[in-house]
Amino acid sequence: MAKRWIFHRSGGSLCLDLANTVSWRRSPEPIERLPTYGDLVEWARQSGVVTAPAARTLEREAGRQPAVAARILARARVLREAIYRVFAGLAAGRPPEPADLAVLDRELHEAFRALHLSPARSGFTLAWPLDDGPPLALPLWAAARSAAEVLTSADPRRLKTCPASRCGWIFLDVTRSGTRRWCAMEACGSRAKARRYYARQRGGAAASSPRRTARAPGSAGAPPSRRASGPSSPRRAS
Numbered sequence: 001m002a003k004r005w006i007f008h009r010s011g012g013s014l015c016l017d018l019a020n021t022v023s024w025r026r027s028p029e030p031i032e033r034l035p036t037y038g039d040l041v042e043w044a045r046q047s048g049v050v051t052a053p054a055a056r057t058l059e060r061e062a063g064r065q066p067a068v069a070a071r072i073l074a075r076a077r078v079l080r081e082a083i084y085r086v087f088a089g090l091a092a093g094r095p096p097e098p099a100d101l102a103v104l105d106r107e108l109h110e111a112f113r114a115l116h117l118s119p120a121r122s123g124f125t126l127a128w129p130l131d132d133g134p135p136l137a138l139p140l141w142a143a144a145r146s147a148a149e150v151l152t153s154a155d156p157r158r159l160k161t162c163p164a165s166r167c168g169w170i171f172l173d174v175t176r177s178g179t180r181r182w183c184a185m186e187a188c189g190s191r192a193k194a195r196r197y198y199a200r201q202r203g204g205a206a207a208s209s210p211r212r213t214a215r216a217p218g219s220a221g222a223p224p225s226r227r228a229s230g231p232s233s234p235r236r237a238s
């Protein structure tokens with residue numbers, strides 16, 4: 001069976017995790033992690049937007065309505081890029097472009113129009129009805145709602161862009177100290193750490209205790225390779 005990409009979910013919110021479904025954004029060869037509607041569903045499943053059975057239902061439904069699924073995937077990518085530009089801009093102190101906010105607003109409008117209020121075990125819940133099976137646009141709606149929530153509630157000073165030269169992933173720094181630097185320590189953080197180590201080695205300054213900081217690039221603290229975000233990470237053939 002084909003391998004599924006393990007999505008990084010270190011953005012601190014669903015919308016930022018969606019924005020980070022392009023790897024190596026700042027490199028000449030960014031990698032698309034949502035090449036098919038099935039990948040969007042898989043992202044939603046791994047992110048907890050849908051359960052595994054709901055994800056299977058979505059994939060079956062997409063098989064029955066491939067043109068609709070393709071349009072939703074295209075909209076998801078447009079929304080993702082708008083989210084990326086809005087939040088990366090805010091992280092850099094730039095106000096969002098009206099065109100990007102308009103994309104977000106349009107998707108948000110549809111997402112909210114489909115929401116239903118219903119009694120829950122305690123109180124009420126505002127959710128998309130799943131009685132007739134999850135709607136194909138559910139992953140999109142969840143991301144749009146998340147983007148609106150972050151935009152209206154998060155401290156923009158906590159929005160950050162990973163400083164690794166080719167990465168460009170964005171995240172919400174929720175550490176108490178506000179000193180988080182990297183998109184994920186097991187990805188860019190460990191690579192930077194390894195580069196510093198090798199630079200010290202070359203400079204001859206690490207003669208005393210190299211083992212204290214040495215780790216192979218990409219291996220620090222991470223579950224094996226599939227967790228890494230790099231271009232060489234395994235990904236199922238599409």
Ligand SMILES: [Zn+2]
Nearest residue numbers: 162167183188
């Ligand atoms: Zn990074």
